[in-house]
Amino acid sequence: MPVFKTRPAGLKIIIVGAGKVGTTLVEQLSHEGHDITIVDKVASKVNDIATTYDVMGCVGNGATYLTLVEAGVKDADLIIAVTESDELNLLCCTIAKQFSNCSAISRLRNPDYSKEANYLRETLGLSMLINPDHEAAKVMSRVLYIPTALEVRSFAHGQALITKIKIPEGNIIDKMTIAELGSKITNNILICGVERDGSVFIPGGSFELAAGDIITVVATSKEQNNFLKSIGFAMNTIKDAMIIGGGRSSYYLADILIKKGISVKIIEKDLRRCEHLNELLPKATIINGDGTNTELLLEEGIKNADAFIPLTGIDEQNVMLSLHAKKISDTKRITKINRTGFIDIVNSLDLGSVFYPMFITADMILAYVRAKTAAPGSNIETVYHLFDSRAEAITFKVTDDSKITGKPLKELKIKKNTLISYIGHNGEAIIPTGNDVISKGDTVMVVTMQTGFDDIGDILE
Amino acid sequence: MNNRMIRYILCQVMRIEGVLMLLPCLISIIYGDGEGMYYGIVAGVLIISGFIGCHFVPKDQSINVKEGYTVTGLSWIVMSLFGCLPFWLSGEIPSFTNAFYETVSGFTTTGASILSDVEGLTHTALFWRSFTHWIGGMGVLVFLLALIPMSGGSNINLMKAESPGPSVGKLVPKIRKTALILYVIYMILTLLETVFLLFGGLNLFDSLCLAFGTAGTGGFAIRNDSFMSYGLYIRWVAAIFMFLFGLNFNAYYMMLMRQFKKALLMEEVRIYFLIVTISTLIIFAKILPMYETAFTAMTDSFFQVMTVTSTTGFGSADFDLWPTTAKVILCFLMFMGACAGSTGGGVKVSRLIILWKSFVREIQALIHPKIVKKVKMDGKPLELDVVRSTTVFLATYMIIFLASLLVVSLDNYDLTTSFTAVLANLNNIGPGLSLVGPTCNYGFLSGLSKWVLTFDMLAGRLELYPILVLLAPSLYKK
Numbered sequence: 001m002p003v004f005k006t007r008p009a010g011l012k013i014i015i016v017g018a019g020k021v022g023t024t025l026v027e028q029l030s031h032e033g034h035d036i037t038i039v040d041k042v043a044s045k046v047n048d049i050a051t052t053y054d055v056m057g058c059v060g061n062g063a064t065y066l067t068l069v070e071a072g073v074k075d076a077d078l079i080i081a082v083t084e085s086d087e088l089n090l091l092c093c094t095i096a097k098q099f100s101n102c103s104a105i106s107r108l109r110n111p112d113y114s115k116e117a118n119y120l121r122e123t124l125g126l127s128m129l130i131n132p133d134h135e136a137a138k139v140m141s142r143v144l145y146i147p148t149a150l151e152v153r154s155f156a157h158g159q160a161l162i163t164k165i166k167i168p169e170g171n172i173i174d175k176m177t178i179a180e181l182g183s184k185i186t187n188n189i190l191i192c193g194v195e196r197d198g199s200v201f202i203p204g205g206s207f208e209l210a211a212g213d214i215i216t217v218v219a220t221s222k223e224q225n226n227f228l229k230s231i232g233f234a235m236n237t238i239k240d241a242m243i244i245g246g247g248r249s250s251y252y253l254a255d256i257l258i259k260k261g262i263s264v265k266i267i268e269k270d271l272r273r274c275e276h277l278n279e280l281l282p283k284a285t286i287i288n289g290d291g292t293n294t295e296l297l298l299e300e301g302i303k304n305a306d307a308f309i310p311l312t313g314i315d316e317q318n319v320m321l322s323l324h325a326k327k328i329s330d331t332k333r334i335t336k337i338n339r340t341g342f343i344d345i346v347n348s349l350d351l352g353s354v355f356y357p358m359f360i361t362a363d364m365i366l367a368y369v370r371a372k373t374a375a376p377g378s379n380i381e382t383v384y385h386l387f388d389s390r391a392e393a394i395t396f397k398v399t400d401d402s403k404i405t406g407k408p409l410k411e412l413k414i415k416k417n418t419l420i421s422y423i424g425h426n427g428e429a430i431i432p433t434g435n436d437v438i439s440k441g442d443t444v445m446v447v448t449m450q451t452g453f454d455d456i457g458d459i460l461e
Numbered sequence: 462m463n464n465r466m467i468r469y470i471l472c473q474v475m476r477i478e479g480v481l482m483l484l485p486c487l488i489s490i491i492y493g494d495g496e497g498m499y500y501g502i503v504a505g506v507l508i509i510s511g512f513i514g515c516h517f518v519p520k521d522q523s524i525n526v527k528e529g530y531t532v533t534g535l536s537w538i539v540m541s542l543f544g545c546l547p548f549w550l551s552g553e554i555p556s557f558t559n560a561f562y563e564t565v566s567g568f569t570t571t572g573a574s575i576l577s578d579v580e581g582l583t584h585t586a587l588f589w590r591s592f593t594h595w596i597g598g599m600g601v602l603v604f605l606l607a608l609i610p611m612s613g614g615s616n617i618n619l620m621k622a623e624s625p626g627p628s629v630g631k632l633v634p635k636i637r638k639t640a641l642i643l644y645v646i647y648m649i650l651t652l653l654e655t656v657f658l659l660f661g662g663l664n665l666f667d668s669l670c671l672a673f674g675t676a677g678t679g680g681f682a683i684r685n686d687s688f689m690s691y692g693l694y695i696r697w698v699a700a701i702f703m704f705l706f707g708l709n710f711n712a713y714y715m716m717l718m719r720q721f722k723k724a725l726l727m728e729e730v731r732i733y734f735l736i737v738t739i740s741t742l743i744i745f746a747k748i749l750p751m752y753e754t755a756f757t758a759m760t761d762s763f764f765q766v767m768t769v770t771s772t773t774g775f776g777s778a779d780f781d782l783w784p785t786t787a788k789v790i791l792c793f794l795m796f797m798g799a800c801a802g803s804t805g806g807g808v809k810v811s812r813l814i815i816l817w818k819s820f821v822r823e824i825q826a827l828i829h830p831k832i833v834k835k836v837k838m839d840g841k842p843l844e845l846d847v848v849r850s851t852t853v854f855l856a857t858y859m860i861i862f863l864a865s866l867l868v869v870s871l872d873n874y875d876l877t878t879s880f881t882a883v884l885a886n887l888n889n890i891g892p893g894l895s896l897v898g899p900t901c902n903y904g905f906l907s908g909l910s911k912w913v914l915t916f917d918m919l920a921g922r923l924e925l926y927p928i929l930v931l932l933a934p935s936l937y938k939k
Contacts, residue, residue, distance in 0.1 A: 010635075012634075035633065035634040035635055035638075036634050037634055043844055050617065050631075051526075051615060051617055051618065051621075052615055053615075054616070054617070054634070054635055054636050054637075055634050056630075056631050056633065056634040057630075
């Protein structure tokens with residue numbers, strides 16, 4: 001049975017909008033022991049959530065005073081607006097802030113507003129504005145710089161990376177233990193998680209790697225590249241990318257890639273959307289056509305594209321397109337999955353890099369909530385879910401001396417399945433060994449299979 | 462079907478019952494009647510087997526609707542089976558059927574007794590009898606939810622199955638806190654009543670037993686004549702607390718949150734108050750000629766209206782001797798019962814409100830066939846599902862009522878006796894009219910009738926479905 005820490009004083013959180021993100025948030029936050037009220041206009045959605053999770057439901061328009069009062073906004077700590085409509089989200093947060101001291105997080109997806117996100121956030125006094133499509137695009141773009149990796153996330157303000165790679169057959173680190181890897185290849189990286197046959201391990205020194213393992217590596221970006229090169233991974237970055245579907249996430253991704261000098265081709269069915277995209281992204285090649293038409297894909301050069309990224313709104317199409325691309329070329333593939341219900345099936349398919357925008361959004365909000373609950377002495381900067389939320393990588397800023405500071409790591413009694421994988425000390429990145437010490441002011445990343453850490457002290461037994 | 466979770470919850474219930482059964486042991490030591498041994502043995506068995514069963518915590522802790530209903534039905538049966546053992550083993554109630562009847566009557570807060578001489582029981586047995594009312598009043602699974610942290614949020618289904626009312630909701634986001642708040646309100650009110658009864662000159666034991674009986678809206682008294690020999694002060698205290706325990710507990714929570722206006726404006730609370738007042742006044746007018754002073758007539762009419770409406774079933778007067786109008790009104794009130802979300806039984810005031818409003822809506826739809834009009838409660842439109850399940854509930858309720866009546870009629874007693882026997886058991890009241898009136902008991906009925914009435918009590922307390930679902934063959938298919 002997973003151990004869920006129940007805090008005596010969970011936050012009172014109101015979540016407006018019982019869509020996919022709303023449900024994911026309810027699931028994660030209620031597991032972490034917060035008092036949650038879910039608000040939605042549709043009674044059946046609210047009822048479903050209220051009987052599945054330990055939360056209270058409230059039916060009504062979340063942007064009205066009466067509904068918000070009924071949901072208990074007056075003594076709420078946080079309101080999260082994730083309805084379909086940006087305008088409703090903003091209105092909801094604004095009204096809540098009028099008569100409550102709560103913090104507010106709103107989802108904002110429309111590119112028109114996102115350019116003014118900072119202005120909106122400051123004038124409306126919101127704590128956070130989240131653009132899931134933009135965040136997903138950022139994460140996807142990072143993996144395109146290191147195309148041999150399955151996933152790349154940055155932390156500690158970009159000083160270090162978490163990279164997920166799959167060990168191919170016959171690689172030199174096949175059948176190598178973690179300790180041998182340290183002595184033979186490099187000491188400057190840390191393997192903080194291994195997924196094998198559907199199970200996740202946090203490996204010790206005697207753990208033997210095998211071909212087919214998916215490993216998560218923590219290192220600075222320079223050491224990262226050296227490591228990948230030394231184990232024989234090609235490091236050439238991509239020059240062009242083909243994106244199927246012209247939705248919001250395609251726009252954001254194309255925008256990022258073009259700025260990095262990568263040429264982008266977008267295939268979109270709707271002519272008017274194509275025209276609009278052409279105005280927004282003058283440097284991109286916009287093709288008006290059905291991206292699921294294999295003839296068209298061949299014609300547009302799927303075989304020679306460095307990266308192939310299906311971003312249609314339909315998961316099944318994305319999966320089929322990704323599998324199709326795998327069949328006819330060895331391009332780098334990124335597959336976006338919106339629904340989280342079939343993770344086990346998605347994992348069993350070879351889909352290249354898989355992204356769940358939902359988890360990316362939920363991670364950001366979770367990091368915020370955990371930081372808000374944290375005891376004084378440490379602050380959460382980021383929370384990443386690894387291996388489909390079976391493990392978490394949490395970055396803490398150590399702001400005060402505590403039990404964990406000033407002692408060599410080997411003297412600390414650290415919980416099972418928990419690993420200190422990075423220490424940022426005075427701008428210097430340390431991949432820690434037993435003799436390293438955490439001091440005040442450091443940034444520390446912990447990888448753990450436990451859930452609900454909100455304070456660096458939680459890693460101790 | 463999550464059998465492991467069902468096993469786990471059943472064992473938790475057994476463990477809790479075992480611990481609660483240690484209280485009568487304590488009483489036995491205080492009064493030195495030697496009965497505690499039997500309670501101690503049963504408590505030991507419950508605690509040990511409960512602990513063993515609870516040791517293996519199931520990985521999958523999900524409780525879906527069907528698990529919620531099944532485990533609730535089973536818990537109550539298991540609880541009653543073990544609860545009746547001390548009565549039976551000690552020989553205070555020699556027949557097993559009678560012992561089981563008496564215990565179910567206790568847990569379901571019915572208060573119908575098969576005993577002709579209550580005063581002949583030991584203090585220990587009297588205490589356990591009354592204490593079962595208190596346990597059953599708010600419900601043992603709600604108690605479990607308040608005590609034991611369970612992962613997953615689907616355990617709301619446990620509370621939905623056990624708590625009365627057409628739509629059970631939470632007071633606060635966390636179910637554990639909701640259950641805790643309910644029990645705290647319950648305990649405070651019980652304590653208050655005990656203190657008031659102590660002021661009335663009763664000793665601590667009597668006050669506690671009567672407070673348990675009132676709190677659970679049960680009705681087991683500790684004297685053979687129930688309340689008839691108590692003074693006016695004690696009657697008023699009991700009557701007022703019966704009124705309070707028949708109220709929707711949501712109202713108390715709102716008052717705790719200082720939303721007095723909202724609490725008093727709850728539609729169900731207002732209607733409950735109105736019905737109680739009108740009934741009291743009519744009965745008062747009818748029975749006034751039988752009394753010497755208007756005040757005693759008022760006391761008895763209010764007491765009897767409350768005891769029947771809250772489905773407690775104490776007797777302050779032999780209302781079997783009252784005029785027919787008064788008796789019929791009492792029968793109506795037996796059907797109605799208390800508010801949803803209270804400790805009382807019956808059909809519940811809120812269901813009647815919904816039924817009345819659907820009736821009005823139907824009539825209007827006959828006059829204006831295209832009318833669009835939703836059934837509303839507290840100004841909010843109700844889901845069609847709630848309205849539908851309310852009407853189905855009433856239909857099921859009538860079927861069970863009529864079927865039970867048919868079986869009980871095999872004993873060949875008069876219609877009033879058979880009718881009110883089923884009425885008083887299905888609605889968890891206790892005394893009926895004629896041969897089962899407030900001065901009589903159920904001891905003379907045949908074994909078959911007793912078993913049917915036992916079923917009725919359980920079905921009535923759990924609002925039919927948790928018990929009916931146990932009879933559905935598809936539940937046992939894989």
